[in-house]
Amino acid sequence: MRLVGLLLPLVLLALVSAGTVKDTPKKRFDNYKVYQLIIKNKIQLAAINKLSELSEKFNIWKEYDERTKQIDIMVQPEELSHFHEILKLNNIHSELVVPNVQTLIDEEQQQVTPQDNVSFGWTKYYELEEIQAWLDEILATYPEVTKEFIVGQSYEGRTIRGITISHGTDKPGIFIESNIHAREWITSASATWFINQLLTSQDPDVRNLADSYDWHIVPVFNVDGFDYSHKKDRMWRKTRQPHSTNACIGADANRNFDSYWLQNGGSSDNPCSETFAGDVPNSEPEAKALVEYLTAHQDEFKVYLSFHSYGLWLLSPYGHTADPLEKPENADDLLEIGEAFTAAVKALPYATDYVHGPTGTTLYVASGTSVDWVFNELNKEVAFTLEFRDKTGGSYGFILPPVQIIPNCEELMAGMLALIGKTKDLGYL
Incomplete structure (x- = not known):
């Protein structure tokens, strides 16, 4: 019996490698x-x-x-x-x-109409292949102001793609990483909508936002997990790399970065946990690739944003501690930026209430996150996690109805205009 218990994880791993589990x-x-x-x-x-x-x-x-x-x-x-x-x-x-x-x-799925499948219109949630095809179309349509960049390869060999939107040279850069958690579909929907607005909107404020900065946006970061969440398990969160000694698959890529990694209870060392931090920092190919890319291109951006759902939060560093006395030197500035964001969103007809503040004291301790790594290790002074709709304790959670995609995106744009505006006013851009 003990031998069976020891062999079971290895058998399951073999099945994964052979593709049996995927089928x-x-x-x-x-x-x-x-x-x-x-x-x-x-x-x-x-x-x-x-x-x-x-x-x-x-x-x-x-x-x-x-x-x-x-x-x-x-x-x-x-x-x-x-x-x-x-x-x-x-x-x-x-x-x-x-x-x-x-x-x-x-x-x-039932809310999808035939027209939704004809054009990319933010009335449904698109699969990875559809988003990649849309990116190809955008790059072909706007070759003078867009350029593709490659973060790296996922565990299953997919390409982690990003797009740069630039109307000139030597402009302050803003980096957006989206869908690091696979099941948070509203994030890539919002990221693609935001890209489209930067390229097509005639609103003077949005045009100024597009023209004044270099935008570096990764619509789907966790490409393996995102694809799996569409095709196999809607609630999948983690990456898809098998564990060497356990049958559970994947790690939480947003706990895998080498910034207070696996400290203060902000992640788990259990491979079956949804917040499994990996066996070592950057154990996930996706996290390792992002670290290498951002390190190599750190002079190209000043602001870092990570799109998540859900809960209606705008969260700043630190995530690794709940001690209110342990805070960044520019904590007051980050709070001021957060206040600008939440006030702008609240002013829309939806009157949505976002809450802002440091991750660890406002929401919960989360160690080893991308935002904290960029803030602490690359010394980027403005970095935020955005937690989109639904609200905490809401009726939908991660499964936000497609009819809410556009309202969420409108809130994003209002908040982004205020966030970047205040960041500039405070001298960071």
């Missing part, structure tokens, strides 16, 4: 439910964190929020009884926010 049917989430939990103490938090290590059964959608004391967690139907026993035993209050995850996934 499995697309995963369904019938009667999977999402609950919002209110966590009152460390014992309750430890109990839920222990469950979350079994990510197939208990999948954290939104990690513990230090400010609101909330966690969003998806539970598979076979574990509901066990889950409620754990809640009762630990006196944890819960609220059902998504009764059936598969229903949301089905509705996400």
Whole structure:
């Protein structure tokens, strides 16, 4: 029996290598439910964190929020009884926010019209091949102001592509990395929309934004995971590199950077965790490629932005600590930039409330992130994580209806105009 237990991970890894696992049917989430939990103490938090290590059964959608004391967690139907026993035993209050995850996934697809498949119009979520084809079209249509750049190759051999938009030389650069977490589809939808606006909008403010800076944008960073989330598992978050001693696949690329890596509880050393940091920093080919690219091109940009979902947050460094006394020298400036962003978004007709502040004290500790690495190791003084719609505890979570793509993008543009404007006013651009 012990021999079987030792061989099982190796057998599963062999199946992955042979492609057998990849040929499995697309995963369904019938009667999977999402609950919002209110966590009152460390014992309750430890109990839920222990469950979350079994990510197939208990999948954290939104990690513990230090400010609101909330966690969003998806539970598979076979574990509901066990889950409620754990809640009762630990006196944890819960609220059902998504009764059936598969229903949301089905509705996400049903909202697509025939016209959506004819043109790239931000009324549906596009697969990787469609986004790549659109990028090719953009590069061909605007050859004088656009240029492709290659970050590197993924574990499965896909190319991590970016696009530079520049209306001149020697302009301050802004780098945007999107969809590092595979299931966060609204991020690449927003990134491609933003690219299109920089190239086509006739709004004077947007034209000034496009013309005044060099934009370096990676619409889909986690190409393997993103492709897998479309074709096999809508809720897939991590990369797709197998682990050498464990059957679980992938790491959280946004915990894999060498900045306070695997410190202060901001990530996990369990390969089955959704926040697995990898065995060593830059263990994931994608993270390693980004580090090498950004290091080689660090003189080309001054601002770094990472697009995520969900929760409606604008988060600045530091992510590795929840100590309010440990903060960057320019913390006040970052707060001022954040205030400009949130006020601009709030002023739109949607009246959406973003919350801004340092990651570790405003939301939760997250160590080894791309934003903190750029801030700490490349000394870029303005770096933010944007967490788009849905709101925490909302009815959709990661499965944001396509009808909300454009509203989210409009909020992004309003916020971006304010963010870059304030950053310039403060002398960083």
